[in-house]
Amino acid sequence: MRTNVPGGLVVVAIDASERRVVEARLGHGEHPEVVLGAAGWGIESPFFATMRDDGALELGYRVSELDGIRPRREGVARDAGVGDGEVGEPYQRVAAYAVVSSARGLLLTQFNTQTHVAGDWGLPGGGLDDGETPVDGVHREVWEETGQRVELGGLLTVQSHHWVGRSPSGTLEDFHAVRIVYAATCPDPRDVVIHDVGGTTSDARWVPVTELGDYPLASSWRRLDALLDLAAGEGRAGGTYDAS
Incomplete structure (x- = not known):
């Protein structure tokens, strides 16, 4: 794998x-x-x-x-055009992201045409380098994609999604995405600078929380409680970060 x-x-x-x-x-x-x-x-x-x-x-x-029915493994989703008999290359990708808030709003990034969700928006972050910790990875990715320095708050969630689909290069993959999501604040928000030239980010912005609903979010982030709470006006994402 x-x-x-x-x-x-x-x-x-x-x-x-x-x-x-x-x-x-x-x-x-x-x-x-x-x-x-x-x-x-x-x-x-x-x-x-x-x-x-x-x-x-x-x-x-x-x-x-546990009190009640134990969670069960769901069937593996398949992208449109992928037949039931097609077998993809197993690929498990672990990534770290942050819900970054500041006096200027919420930090969002836009996907480019190197992805299947070009034009959609999401959180700054991305795949871990070999041997990199999630904390180091999220700091690096936020800087590369937006030019911001952040302070981490709580660990908000760990998403685990499994599907079969084609990568942007056309390779059929049996893909397991594990996304580690932190809350973060940016004490000194600055104009966005995309340092990762050639990466998958086409744009990045500070978005006022009141305008969050105007941005089409990728499906992974449309279901994130922290963003739903912000959009509903329930305040900033928070929590207590444990670095043990």
Whole structure:
């Protein structure tokens, strides 16, 4: 399997007594809530995302004993034009993003024609480099795509999406996207500068929260609670960042 985190992913369940009650590998296409649910634990909130000395990336969650039906693995979605019998190359890509707010608004980036969602908008961030921590990765990506320096807040969510589709180059991929999303603030917001020339960002802007609904968001971000709350006027994304 092709991946940008060769050490693999490990999900960790932390109970109310701060005990690590479960550690399990997250395989290609697997989802944390399903893996932990199979062990009898329900996710309450994400807690940390840190690199281990052996190169594995740990995704930690606050959990409670599961009461009710265990989450089940959903079927694998397929892009239009991809037949049921077509087999893609497995690719697990781990990326880090930030919901960045400041006195100038919310920081958004626009995808260019190197992607399948050209013209849509999303959060600054992107794939981790080999051996890079999510914290280092999100700081690097925000700077490359927007020229801003940020202060991280809480770990908001970890998205896990699995589908079969074609990459921009035409390669058929069995794609597993793991997106680690932080809250962040920018104490000194400046005019946007895109340093990553040749990347997938065509534009970046500070957007007033009241205008967020005017920007077509990529599907990954249309369902993000932190953005929905901002659009509804419930304040800035927040939380407490744990760097353990």
